[in-house]
Amino acid sequence: MLKINDLHANVDDKEILKGINLEVKAGEVHAIMGPNGSGKSTLASVISGNENFEVTQGSIELNGEDLEDVSPEERAHKGVFLSFQYPVEIPGVSVTNFMKTAINESRKAKGLEDMPAKDMLKLIREKSELLEIDRKFLSRSLNEGFSGGEKKRNEIFQMAMLEPKVAILDETDSGLDIDALRIVASGVNKLKSKDNAVILITHYQRLLEYIVPDYVHVLHNGKIVKSGGKELALELEEKGYDWLKQETAV
Amino acid sequence: MDLKDKLISSFMAFENNVDVEHPVHDVRMAAIKNFEEKGFPSKKEEAWKYTSLNNIQKIDFSIFPKEENALEYKDVKRYFIHEIDTYKIVFVDGIYSSYLSETTHDGVDICLMSAALTKPMYKQVIDVYFNKVASKDESLTSLNTAFSREGAYIYIPKNKMPKKPIEILHFSTGNEASLLLQPRNLIVVEENAEVQIIERHQSLTANEVLTNAVTEIFAAKSAIVDFYKIQNDAPTASLIDNTYIDQKDKSFVKVHTFSFGGKLTRNNLNFYQNGEYIDSTMKGVTILGEKQHVDHHTLVHHIEPNCESHQDYKGIYGDASTGVFNGKIIVDKIAQKTNAFQQNNNILISDKASINTKPQLEIFADDVKCSHGCTIGQLDEDALFYLQSRGIPEKEARALLMYAFANNVLSSVRIPELKTRINKLVAKKLGVSLGFDL
Numbered sequence: 001m002l003k004i005n006d007l008h009a010n011v012d013d014k015e016i017l018k019g020i021n022l023e024v025k026a027g028e029v030h031a032i033m034g035p036n037g038s039g040k041s042t043l044a045s046v047i048s049g050n051e052n053f054e055v056t057q058g059s060i061e062l063n064g065e066d067l068e069d070v071s072p073e074e075r076a077h078k079g080v081f082l083s084f085q086y087p088v089e090i091p092g093v094s095v096t097n098f099m100k101t102a103i104n105e106s107r108k109a110k111g112l113e114d115m116p117a118k119d120m121l122k123l124i125r126e127k128s129e130l131l132e133i134d135r136k137f138l139s140r141s142l143n144e145g146f147s148g149g150e151k152k153r154n155e156i157f158q159m160a161m162l163e164p165k166v167a168i169l170d171e172t173d174s175g176l177d178i179d180a181l182r183i184v185a186s187g188v189n190k191l192k193s194k195d196n197a198v199i200l201i202t203h204y205q206r207l208l209e210y211i212v213p214d215y216v217h218v219l220h221n222g223k224i225v226k227s228g229g230k231e232l233a234l235e236l237e238e239k240g241y242d243w244l245k246q247e248t249a250v
Numbered sequence: 251m252d253l254k255d256k257l258i259s260s261f262m263a264f265e266n267n268v269d270v271e272h273p274v275h276d277v278r279m280a281a282i283k284n285f286e287e288k289g290f291p292s293k294k295e296e297a298w299k300y301t302s303l304n305n306i307q308k309i310d311f312s313i314f315p316k317e318e319n320a321l322e323y324k325d326v327k328r329y330f331i332h333e334i335d336t337y338k339i340v341f342v343d344g345i346y347s348s349y350l351s352e353t354t355h356d357g358v359d360i361c362l363m364s365a366a367l368t369k370p371m372y373k374q375v376i377d378v379y380f381n382k383v384a385s386k387d388e389s390l391t392s393l394n395t396a397f398s399r400e401g402a403y404i405y406i407p408k409n410k411m412p413k414k415p416i417e418i419l420h421f422s423t424g425n426e427a428s429l430l431l432q433p434r435n436l437i438v439v440e441e442n443a444e445v446q447i448i449e450r451h452q453s454l455t456a457n458e459v460l461t462n463a464v465t466e467i468f469a470a471k472s473a474i475v476d477f478y479k480i481q482n483d484a485p486t487a488s489l490i491d492n493t494y495i496d497q498k499d500k501s502f503v504k505v506h507t508f509s510f511g512g513k514l515t516r517n518n519l520n521f522y523q524n525g526e527y528i529d530s531t532m533k534g535v536t537i538l539g540e541k542q543h544v545d546h547h548t549l550v551h552h553i554e555p556n557c558e559s560h561q562d563y564k565g566i567y568g569d570a571s572t573g574v575f576n577g578k579i580i581v582d583k584i585a586q587k588t589n590a591f592q593q594n595n596n597i598l599i600s601d602k603a604s605i606n607t608k609p610q611l612e613i614f615a616d617d618v619k620c621s622h623g624c625t626i627g628q629l630d631e632d633a634l635f636y637l638q639s640r641g642i643p644e645k646e647a648r649a650l651l652m653y654a655f656a657n658n659v660l661s662s663v664r665i666p667e668l669k670t671r672i673n674k675l676v677a678k679k680l681g682v683s684l685g686f687d688l
């Protein structure tokens with residue numbers, strides 16, 4: 001589904017990604033772990049088309065289509081979703097209106113009519129229940145004054161609404177207490193299917209107890225230095241990242 | 251003959267048509283003298299540094315409107331907030347249109363300045379209020395005062411509130427190649443009374459129009475006034491709006507100014523807080539394109555202790571449009587415990603657009619809270635990416651962010667139908683349809 005070949009990317013002329021290779025198939029859950037500054041968030045941004053990052057080499061393919069020169073909105077229409085580590089506050093636009101706009105723009109891009117208001121309401125009700133989101137919350141301005149946990153839950157609510165093919169969850173577990181983490185994880189698990197894929201970017205193993213990955217990759221200094229099954233996450237939890245740094249240095 | 255000379259010589263002709271024995275005429279004569287001395291303001295004056303009236307003075311304006319030009323309601327319906335029932339005071343080329351208006355004397359007076367200035371029953375109010383808060387020094391206000399004869403007259407007695415909002419509309423039909431209009435409004439809201447007013451100037455053709463308007467508002471103890479100014483005029487229409495507001499104890503006056511069009515618009519909005527526990531609020535949304543120019547000059551004079559003022563002006567400037575925000579706050583020495591807040595945020599969406607923004611604080615009291623902030627920037631790129639990553643195309647995402655930017659100000663509009671209307675104007679101005687109102 002998603003195929004990344006020898007991906008290099010710069011920000012402000014500094015190379016952050018130094019040759020990433022990764023293949024994610026439909027139905028799989030991949031976890032990308034690694035110390036701070038290893039390039040995890042950059043990888044997420046580059047996949048979703050953030051133009052602040054310059055791809056200097058390599059390619060990203062989605063279902064065989066090269067995503068070079070594909071705008072962020074077109075990537076979203078094709079099924080790429082990024083749950084932001086730091087969702088942006090947008091005062092003046094309610095969560096509901098934001099989702100209506102996003103869904104209808106996606107439909108427009110596919111040549112479909114706007115979703116009828118009745119269906120939209122039903123969808124919103126269904127998905128907000130899935131994430132245990134209070135209806136009042138939906139009329140608030142997007143992310144404005146939300147707690148860390150509310151922001152993350154709102155990101156997963158958006159994912160539920162947009163039903164992406166490839167969802168990248170960037171540090172979705174950070175800022176969540178254990179109850180919120182359970183709700184978010186259970187939401188993601190319910191959205192998982194054989195037709196979509198999830199990439200979890202995380203620092204800690206905690207999230208992986210709830211969303212069990214098929215593969216774990218360790219990102220360090222812009223490269224994937226180790227890949228393995230879910231047991232790799234436990235190993236990292238036990239030993240930290242220092243041993244990996246030494247190992248790669250050798 | 252330049253415009254100033256033409257105006258001064260026209261004053262004599264004007265005198266033939268008004269009652270020169272009426273005490274108001276002494277006020278007019280003093281005013282024309284002041285205008286004769288000062289003339290039109292020039293860019294040399296600090297207050298007019300960024301707004302030039304030179305080109306306007308080159309236009310050969312007709313000063314006296316001809317006979318009433320009939321307009322059909324269906325042709326101008328869209329300029330009214332026709333979704334709701336309102337009182338209407340309508341002028342066509344400066345002349346009152348009884349056909350388009352709906353006035354009342356039922357407990358409140360919603361009628362005409364020409365009646366108030368001539369009929370004995372209004373004399374007492376005119377004696378107490380006419381030209382009492384308007385500047386006697388500022389030359390364009392004086393020019394209006396000199397020719398004051400017609401406009402809206404609104405008197406709300408103690409504890410009263412009109413049954414519905416009041417619309418004041420000025421249409422110009424292009425009957426003259428270029429027309430100068432000088433409406434004069436007087437609004438008196440007595441103790442514990444309340445009123446909502448929507449004002450609009452609308453030119454219906456591409457002929458030149460210049461409006462030099464003066465509005466005096468008196469809000470007595472605990473009075474509430476909501477005033478909405480819709481400025482979305484034709485590209486050949488210019489407006490100089492001089493609004494003066496006198497507030498007494500515990501009164502609450504809010505003025506919204508929506509500036510979306512017109513060639514040149516100058517808003518002089520002046521608040522005088524003559525009492526305690528007063529709240530004065532000014533909100534503005536400016537969205538300009540082409541070569542439009544809007545200049546917001548606000549003044550809040552905190553004269554007594556324990557009062558508040560709030561200013562929140564948002565501007566979005568495209569093409570080669572230019573904007574000015576100059577917010578002056580004076581806090582007198584005795585005006586302790588004043589809270590004065592001022593905010594002016596601007597987004598430039600074109601390299602050729604510009605904005606000059608200047609807070610001007612003169613604070614003589616020592617126990618006050620005053621804050622001011624102005625920003626000029628582009629749209630937040632992180633926010634833009636966030637919206638795009640959800641599938642919203644860049645153009646719509648930009649528009650949505652601009653909507654959101656202006657929304658703070660729109661949210662305080664208390665007439666829902668007006669709010670919807672303003673929302674639509676904003677959408678049109680930004681060139682998008684988002685399928686929902688904020």
